[in-house]
Amino acid sequence: MEHELQRPHPSTPSAAASMSAPSPAADRPPQWIRIGAVEDPFQRAAELQRGLLERPAHISPKYFYDAQGCALYSAICELVEYYPTRTETAIFERHRDAIARRLPREVQWVDLGCGDGAKSWPWLTSVQARRWVGVDISPEWLSISFTAGARRFPDVEFTGVATDFTRPLDLHAVLEQRPEWPRVFFYPGSSIGNFTPSQALVLLRSVRAHLGRDGRLLIGVDGVKDKAVLEAAYDDAIGVTAAFNRNVLRVVNRELDADFDPRRYTHRACFDGRHSRIEMQLVAQQAHTVHLGGQRRHFEAGEAIVTEYSYKYTRESFSALLQEAGYSHAQHWSDERGWFHVFVAAP
Incomplete structure (x- = not known):
């Protein structure tokens, strides 16, 4: 069910929503961008050896x-024991309309650690996305997501950013290519849990710095349980x-x-x-x-x-982390058992 955290503040569509639609993106090839934070082989080897x-x-x-x-x-992800994927998916399916109402329209959809991109596709329709920005360390995954996404959404621009966002995240130049479209950062799968709380705080602050006034963060977080x-x-x-x-x-x-x-x-x-x-x-x-x-x-x-x-986080502990990272408010959804949490956070 949906829960309000701090003061309720439904997002309002950006001024971009009233602008005339751009020409279809079908004739524009996917754009590849590599950011220097991707390690070269010597950096990777040094880090691995040091650890x-x-x-x-x-x-x-x-x-x-x-x-x-x-x-x-x-x-x-298909195993009976591995509940996070199917639990998050069920929350998204059950509450997609309510979650989408908390997000701006005609957005740049920034998919952190996008993999094959499949988790994003239903949302591109829900928020009338104009541009998908996939961020992944693997160019191979970006290629897969481009192929699938561009075929399914010919009117959406596709941009891939090959970078390691466990290092300092800087997508400002990429996102400023389309300043008229608000940003939604999407980070599902409880991947935030692979960071220590102090590292997660750094990443959450970095994302907030990219959101602008009307942007939102949509994030999945695994809960504490037996x-x-x-x-x-x-x-x-x-x-x-x-x-x-x-x-x-x-x-x-x-x-x-x-x-x-x-x-x-x-x-x-x-x-x-x-x-x-x-x-x-x-x-x-x-x-x-x-x-x-x-x-x-x-x-x-x-x-x-x-x-x-x-x-793993309780609803309260992750809400506190968002607040410490500077987010002004957030909405929360969960499954009936409270095993998994979904947040929409505003800057």
Whole structure:
């Protein structure tokens, strides 16, 4: 159901809504933009090596998503245990009209971590989007989303920004190409949970700085719930998540010319109630030494590599984070069990 956070303030259509429609976008090819925040191979290798040499060793979850990792993640989203995707989808389907009323019309729809873009497509119709701006570290995903989106929405402009938005986000030049259209930033899937709260605060502030007066943030956030439910979602019975987690070691081997043997590691997912987060790890089954691009790293039996944090929020704790990030007010929707939260936040 919908809940008001702080003072209700329905958004009003931008002045752009009264402007005459631009010519169809079908004749304009998708625009590709690369921002310097995308790492070069040397930066990636240095970051990866540095994290693995630290204690505890860690790998950023952005390295999960090679072709095999993407396929495994798609399979995870279909698992019985993995509730976030279907719960968020159900909230969107049930409350789409109410949510859309809180968003401006004739917008630039900015899809953060867009993947294949499929989560955006129903919203482009709901808000009469003029432009879709996909933001992803993977040019391959952007190509997939361009192909699907441009075929489905010939009158919408498509722009892809290949960048790593875990680094400082700067899309001002891209969005100012169409200053007459308000902005909606879309960040579904509780991906915000992969950031620590302090990192999430930085990202939320950066998004707010891009919204202008009439923009909005539409974001999905996973909720705190029973420990058994949370841990099962990240450690399914048939081992898909375990395969997904181990696959990151193959990515490391390619990036660093390393010699990890994924079979030497077991997958572990545990909920840390003190920090309100799931922690995914790869645990060494026996002592061994790994070569990492000219460096050596010894792992003891039982030593863990942290591969992901996934922070969980109550409605109140995420509302407080939005307020700390400078948002003036927000609306909230959830499922009947309160397992997942959707917020529309205004600057």
